[in-house]
Amino acid sequence: MNHTKPLTPHHFAPWQDGTSKPLISFSNVSKTYGDFSAIDNVDLKIYPKEFFALLGPSGCGKTTLMRMLAGFEEASTGTIEIDGHNMKGVPANKRPVNMMFQSYALFPHLSVADNLAFGLKRSKMPKSEIDGRVEEMLRLVQLTKFAKRKPHQLSGGQKQRVALARALAKSPKLLLLDEPLGALDKKLRQETQFELVDIQEKTETTFVIVTHDQEEAMTMATRIAVMDHGKLMQVGTPDEIYEAPNSTYIADFIGDISIISGHVQDIENERATIIWDESQTPIRGSFERNVTKGTQAHFAIRPEKIQISKTEPSQGYNKIFGQVEDIAYTGNMSTYFVRLPNQKLITSQMVNDRRISQRSITWEDHVWLSWHDEAGIILAK
Amino acid sequence: MRKLSWFNTVTLSLGFAFLYLPILILIIFSFNESKLVTVWSGFSVKWYGELFKNEAFLEAAWVTLRVGIISSTLATVLGTMAAFVLVRAGKFLGRTLFSGMIYAPLVMPEVITGLSLLLLFISIGVDRGLMTIILAHATFSMCYVCVVVSSRMSQFDESLDEAALDLGCTRLDAFFSVTLPIIAPAVISGWLLSFTLSLDDLVIASFTAGPSATTLPMQIFSSVKLGVSPEINALSTILIGLVTLGVISASLSTKRVKTRKNLH
Numbered sequence: 001m002n003h004t005k006p007l008t009p010h011h012f013a014p015w016q017d018g019t020s021k022p023l024i025s026f027s028n029v030s031k032t033y034g035d036f037s038a039i040d041n042v043d044l045k046i047y048p049k050e051f052f053a054l055l056g057p058s059g060c061g062k063t064t065l066m067r068m069l070a071g072f073e074e075a076s077t078g079t080i081e082i083d084g085h086n087m088k089g090v091p092a093n094k095r096p097v098n099m100m101f102q103s104y105a106l107f108p109h110l111s112v113a114d115n116l117a118f119g120l121k122r123s124k125m126p127k128s129e130i131d132g133r134v135e136e137m138l139r140l141v142q143l144t145k146f147a148k149r150k151p152h153q154l155s156g157g158q159k160q161r162v163a164l165a166r167a168l169a170k171s172p173k174l175l176l177l178d179e180p181l182g183a184l185d186k187k188l189r190q191e192t193q194f195e196l197v198d199i200q201e202k203t204e205t206t207f208v209i210v211t212h213d214q215e216e217a218m219t220m221a222t223r224i225a226v227m228d229h230g231k232l233m234q235v236g237t238p239d240e241i242y243e244a245p246n247s248t249y250i251a252d253f254i255g256d257i258s259i260i261s262g263h264v265q266d267i268e269n270e271r272a273t274i275i276w277d278e279s280q281t282p283i284r285g286s287f288e289r290n291v292t293k294g295t296q297a298h299f300a301i302r303p304e305k306i307q308i309s310k311t312e313p314s315q316g317y318n319k320i321f322g323q324v325e326d327i328a329y330t331g332n333m334s335t336y337f338v339r340l341p342n343q344k345l346i347t348s349q350m351v352n353d354r355r356i357s358q359r360s361i362t363w364e365d366h367v368w369l370s371w372h373d374e375a376g377i378i379l380a381k
Numbered sequence: 382m383r384k385l386s387w388f389n390t391v392t393l394s395l396g397f398a399f400l401y402l403p404i405l406i407l408i409i410f411s412f413n414e415s416k417l418v419t420v421w422s423g424f425s426v427k428w429y430g431e432l433f434k435n436e437a438f439l440e441a442a443w444v445t446l447r448v449g450i451i452s453s454t455l456a457t458v459l460g461t462m463a464a465f466v467l468v469r470a471g472k473f474l475g476r477t478l479f480s481g482m483i484y485a486p487l488v489m490p491e492v493i494t495g496l497s498l499l500l501l502f503i504s505i506g507v508d509r510g511l512m513t514i515i516l517a518h519a520t521f522s523m524c525y526v527c528v529v530v531s532s533r534m535s536q537f538d539e540s541l542d543e544a545a546l547d548l549g550c551t552r553l554d555a556f557f558s559v560t561l562p563i564i565a566p567a568v569i570s571g572w573l574l575s576f577t578l579s580l581d582d583l584v585i586a587s588f589t590a591g592p593s594a595t596t597l598p599m600q601i602f603s604s605v606k607l608g609v610s611p612e613i614n615a616l617s618t619i620l621i622g623l624v625t626l627g628v629i630s631a632s633l634s635t636k637r638v639k640t641r642k643n644l645h
Contacts, residue, residue: 105544119548
């Protein structure tokens with residue numbers, strides 16, 4: 001999560017604007033195989049020029065949802081529209097959509113240039129323009145020198161770029177990317193993330209990406225849909241998903257988080273108060289709208305938003321005491337695992353702004369954890 | 382490379398001798414000067430010359446060639462289609478039965494295949510001749526093609542086909558421009574295999590041939606009944622050469638795919 005998104009303009013938010021027309025709209029879409037429900041009543045709108053990520057564990061239905069857009073799967077019920085047209089019964093080769101496959105699916109018997117020209121030859125593009133377009137795509141992915149190579153003569157990263165160029169060659173309205181960075185090593189993956197965003201902005205194509213890697217989704221996407229068991233759990237911008245998850249499932253799925261469960265004692269002035277342990281002070285914080293007074297609720301807070309100190313903070317709430325059980329030192333950060341008297345483990349993460357020898361907190365120390373009102377969120381479920 | 386022990390060397394040599402000595406003797410005697418098959422009297426290629434003057438043999442060779450080419454082409458088309466369905470269609474009703482029935486003729490005694498085809502041709506009133514041999518050969522060799530092609534098809538990444546559809550191909554176009562070029566080595570080796578099978582089949586051809594068409598193995602068999610001539614040795618040597626060539630190129634074309642795959 002240590003990347004910023006330099007290429008995503010802040011004012012781009014068509015999903016908030018009631019007048020903008022979605023490129024894709026799923027209405028009540030379900031897909032069942034016998035008794036098994038792969039997609040469960042999905043309603044979703046994706047807008048032009050979005051970089052939209054479908055995120056979730058394997059088997060959550062994200063790939064099925066993408067394959068429905070490509071035309072490889074039909075919805076059992078509900079309608080899918082692309083650019084205002086109902087896609088029911090429209091085969092894959094008639095859709096304004098192209099897909100970049102997880103295995104890249106480069107044609108092994110064709111050269112890089114012929115792979116790129118493959119789709120163009122089957123479109124209405126005149127022969128004379130095809131070479132120019134292939135040239136342009138090769139330049140876009142910086143593979144001009146490799147035009148005559150066969151796929152098996154390329155490295156993994158080069159294959160990935162050929163696959164991307166081939167899918168973009170026909171200037172589709174919508175590009176689907178199935179785990180596009182899954183086969184690359186970590187360093188190459190980070191570089192490629194920025195390259196993908198860059199290419200998306202240059203070509204002004206709508207991207208829908210399927211990934212199980214939350215960091216990848218956070219870095220690249222304008223919006224993320226988190227899926228589980230065929231349902232959309234939450235749809236929002238990366239910061240909404242991270243800062244304001246709508247359930248403990250989302251909170252737990254994205255990044256590290258500590259969750260404290262308790263009883264809602266009071267709600268006033270946009271703040272809810274939770275009682276959770278006799279010996280500790282109550283927790284007060286902003287809450288999600290389903291939280292009601294007198295019910296069970298869960299307080300979720302990220303490790304980096306918790307301060308750790310050896311002296312008791314002066315505030316009357318949002319502080320807990322415990323004992324340092326373990327410290328994980330990762331260079332720029334230290335993560336403290338603090339055991340509370342009720343045996344719960346809370347993690348706090350601090351930037352190491354001093355040298356390790358000058359650190360005051362060590363193993364077995366009795367410490368206070370504290371945070372301000374806006375640091376965490378109180379969730380109903 | 383490990384050196385073989387004397388025991389292994391002996392067993393290996395005996396085994397190979399058992400398999401190939403008769404063939405070796407046949408090849409040697411095809412270059413014999415003498416008209417007596419079993420008496421060596423000097424090197425000569427005259428029986429090869431005699432062979433090419435023998436009208437009956439030439440006629441039979443021409444029949445065999447036509448039967449081989451047409452039947453193996455037919456078998457390759459049918460076998461590839463069967464392989465495509467078996468690998469791609471997923472679990473359809475009767476799939477197990479279908480795949481069992483595709484492979485059954487591989488182990489069926491040739492006499493039975495030949496006899497049943499003969500009965501079929503008689504009952505539907507087809508005149509036996511070139512056409513019936515072609516049909517019979519295509520019938521049994523399509524199973525071999527299906528086995529070879531389906532083993533290649535099962536390693537085929539289906540997203541290649543989907544990519545072709547995604548880029549605007551119809552199903553047919555995707556098959557001819559993506560699937561077929563990729564499985565081509567298996568299809569070619571299937572064709573060579575069925576050509577080889579057709580070339581040396583005697584039993585099924587004897588059942589299904591009519592008086593108008595005699596294949597080379599049939600011709601050889603009938604002339605051997607009248608006594609082995611050095612001409613037959615020469616002809617057999619040529620056939621052995623052809624079959625060896627067919628089998629080797631079939632295995633080479635499959636092997637080439639394997640090495641290319643290892644490069645990935």
